[in-house]
Amino acid sequence: MAFDLSMPILVVDDYSTMIRIIRNLLKQLGFENVDEASDGSAALAKMQTKRYGLVISDWNMEPMTGYDLLKEVRASPEFSKTPFIMITAESKTENVIAAKKAGVNNYIVKPFNAATLKIKMEAVFPG
Secondary structure (H helix, E strand, O other): OOOOOOOOEEEEOOOHHHHHHHHHHHHHOOOOOEEEEOOHHHHHHHHHHOOOOEEEEEOOOOOOOHHHHHHHHHHOOOOOOOOEEEEEOOOOHHHHHHHHHHOOOEEEEOOOOHHHHHHHHHHHOOO
């Protein structure tokens, strides 16, 4: 696995239980440096103060969705190269296509486990 286990990861979800689940999955994979944000605007604010090696964001959030966050991140010269994984409960093809067009690195449909997360992350950080 070609991960830097000390890399800071930002988990963005408006559902605190989901943040806890993702944080636990990341911990199982060996990641300890995990921050959280409750929506896209909070995530952007955190990204202004800290360099993240990966953003894992839910799609459906208020007031700023994960999709809007992705577009903001990709439009910013400072963050445009930050790896970004989108998580959603819906596997709508048009959402996957929209996210890909907006520059997402990978896409995970809920529910998922540590093994799925690891596979998706390995695709983002090839050996």
